[in-house]
Each structure stands twice: as structure tokens, then as C-alpha cells.
Amino acid sequence: MPSTAVISPPSDDKRWRIVTGTMRRYGFSPDALIETLHTVQESFGYLDEESLEYVAASLHVPPSRVFGVATFYNFFNLKPQGEHACVVCMGTACYIKGAPAILEHIHERYGIQPGETTPDKRVSLSVARCLGACGLAPAATFDGEVVGKLEASEAVAKVEAILK
Ligand code: FES
Structure with a gap:
């Protein structure tokens, strides 16, 4: 050939x-x-x-x-993804304003780390290097919708909202 x-x-x-x-x-x-x-x-x-x-x-x-x-590149997924997606920005601005605490709350509630999907395949968690919303740090997306100034304590409620 x-x-x-x-x-x-x-x-x-x-x-x-x-x-x-x-x-x-x-x-x-x-x-x-x-x-x-x-x-x-x-x-x-x-x-x-x-x-x-x-x-x-x-x-x-x-x-x-x-x-x-x-x-x-962290925008590529190497594993099958869940039905819903939560992406937490870990870029410098978001990191400083508390992104690690957002990940911690999500981990506590769903037992998943970035790059993982819940066993029921309902939600996948990943991180981004910048979502282009640094002025609103810390930012995350829930099924593609950007949410800025996200309090760590609100993160689980935001995930629950996309799971409904
Ligand atoms: S660093 Fe998080 S949106 Fe830019």
C-alpha cells in the first residue's frame, strides 16, 4: 500500500x-x-x-x-464523559480567589476529582486553564454556562441544578 x-x-x-x-x-x-x-x-x-x-x-x-x-491539553477527554459537565477554572486568577475550595466541595459531595465521572455517569468534573472570565474569578461552567464569582459553598447547588 x-x-x-x-x-x-x-x-x-x-x-x-x-x-x-x-x-x-x-x-x-x-x-x-x-x-x-x-x-x-x-x-x-x-x-x-x-x-x-x-x-x-x-x-x-x-x-x-x-x-x-x-x-x-486539558480540553481533551480521554475517558467517556457523564451526561452533565462541570468545569472549574484553575487559572491563576481563579486559583487565587478560591477555585481549590470549589473542587474540594464537589469532591466531598460526589467523590470525584478533575478528570473523573461519577459512577452513575451523571456528571463529569474537569478543570480549565482559563475560561476567559478572569474578572469574575473564581469561575466555573455548568453544562457550558459560565458562572462567575462562585462561592465554594454554592458549587454543589449549581451541580444539582444541572442534574435536575
Ligand atoms: S483564570 Fe479563571 S477565568 Fe481566567
Whole structure:
């Protein structure tokens, strides 16, 4: 097989067409890596080993680099996510204004750390480096909605609200 051949996706799941479409738009260039990983995540919700290997082979990027990029950026999920998402900003402004206490309250109530999902798959917790709302620090998002000046003691109530 010539090295320029298009690699077959891991399955016939139609979502792979979207992923392949992104890579094709960039001519299967290694420059498409981050954009492609975003597309995999948007399509499947997270990046598993199989998808990372497929992207690596298709873009002719060493798998170690693809795994490195996927683990370096905290916006990529490597595990299946829960139905709901809470993202706590741990950027400098938010950290100073009490983000660690927000994580602590959530951990106390749900037993999850950043990068984890509750056993019932209802909610996933993750952290961000900046949500672009530093003036409202500490900030977090609950199913994508940014909440600023978040008191640690209110965090659990905000999670409960998205679980309803
Ligand atoms: S540091 Fe938290 S929003 Fe920017």
C-alpha cells in the first residue's frame, strides 16, 4: 500500500466520516492534528486509544506525539464523559480567589476529582486553564454556562441544578 493511502477508520460508525472530513480538509497534513482531535471529541465525546491511533496513522504523526498532545491539553477527554459537565477554572486568577475550595466541595459531595465521572455517569468534573472570565474569578461552567464569582459553598447547588 502506498504511504499516501487513506487509512480505514476503526469502524463503520458514520461519525468517522466527519473526522475523516476534517483531515481531508487539511490534506491529511500533520498540521491538522489538534483540529482533528477536536472533531473526534465533538463526534464521540472523548478520545480513546483506537481513535488516537487512527488519527496518528492518517496524519502520519508518531502515535507518541498524538498521545502527548491529547494528554497535554486539558480540553481533551480521554475517558467517556457523564451526561452533565462541570468545569472549574484553575487559572491563576481563579486559583487565587478560591477555585481549590470549589473542587474540594464537589469532591466531598460526589467523590470525584478533575478528570473523573461519577459512577452513575451523571456528571463529569474537569478543570480549565482559563475560561476567559478572569474578572469574575473564581469561575466555573455548568453544562457550558459560565458562572462567575462562585462561592465554594454554592458549587454543589449549581451541580444539582444541572442534574435536575
Ligand atoms: S483564570 Fe479563571 S477565568 Fe481566567
